[in-house]
Amino acid sequence: MEQFTSLTGVAAPLEITNIDTDMIIPKQYLKTIKRTGLGEGLFAEMRYQDDGSENPDFVLNKPAYRNAKILVAGDNFGCGSSREHAPWALLDFGIRCVISTSFADIFYNNCFKNGILPIVVSPENLAKLLDDAKRGANATVSVDLEAQDIRGPDGGIIHFDIDPFRKHCLLNGLDDIGLTLKKSSQIEIFEKKSGAERFWL
Template sequence: MEKFTKLTGVAAPLPVINIDTDMIIPKDYLKTIKRTGLGKGLFSEARYNDDGTENPDFVLNKPAYRNAKILVAGDNFGCGSSREHAPWALLDFGIRCVISTSFADIFYNNCFKNGILPIVVSPEDLEKLMDDAERGANAILTVDLEAQEITGPDGGSIHFDIDPGRRHILLEGLDDIASTLKSDSAISSFESKTSAQRPWL
């Protein structure tokens, strides 16, 4: 998993509450178990018209936001079903950080397992960040995970809190398997002792 230390990029504003995982990646895209190629389906029901052409009014289709790396969204982001395809689609599109006032628990957990940083901020701070994100090509934010700060285009910064264990996982780029392998020697030692003490197992 790619490490997350400091991210600087365009932030796209999506001031909609209760964005569920079906909106993030519709069920039509759930046939695959590959983590790549899902970016084209991200928000597809809003991004595309019925004839397959792009909806010019959707934020990620606007020239300034086509390469957005950060999403500033409304309350309760990622609610609905537990599909892991949702963070896969965000990551495949290029989004590494989502900022909101709250997240659905399963989506929040899945983000960390896939190298995406979900940041919870106060409603007041979200309003400031949403204002920054609405600046189009000038909507550049820097997210510093080590310092736990978000810096806006005018230089103002916002502190955010994050669980130390989750922070470490992203800083080191550790998925579940890599995290387990960090304890490989301890696991091997335990297994050797168990085999000697209980050879019937």
């Protein structure tokens, strides 16, 4: 998993409440188990019109936000079904950080397992960040995970809280497999001992 230390980039405003995982990545894209290529389907039902052409009114189709790295979204982001394809699609598009007042638990956990930083802020701070994001490509936002700070384009700083263990994993690029491999020497010792003691297995 790619490490997350700090991130500076354009923040796209998506001021919609209860964005569920089917909105993030519709069901027709769930046939694959590959983590690549799903960026094309991100928010597909809002990004594309019935004829397959882009919807010019959708935020990520606007020139200022085509390369957005941060998403500033409404309450309860990632609710609905527990599809891990949702963070895969965000990551494949280039989104490394989602900021909201609240997240669905399963989506929130899946973000950390895939190198995306979900940040919970107060409604007041979300309003400030949405205002910054609406200023377009000329106003970048910086996220510093080590300091747990979000810095707006005018220098304003918003502090955020994060579980220390999850912070450690993101800073070091450790998903569940990576955490297990950190103990590979201990696992090897256990396997040798177990094999000797239970030779019939």
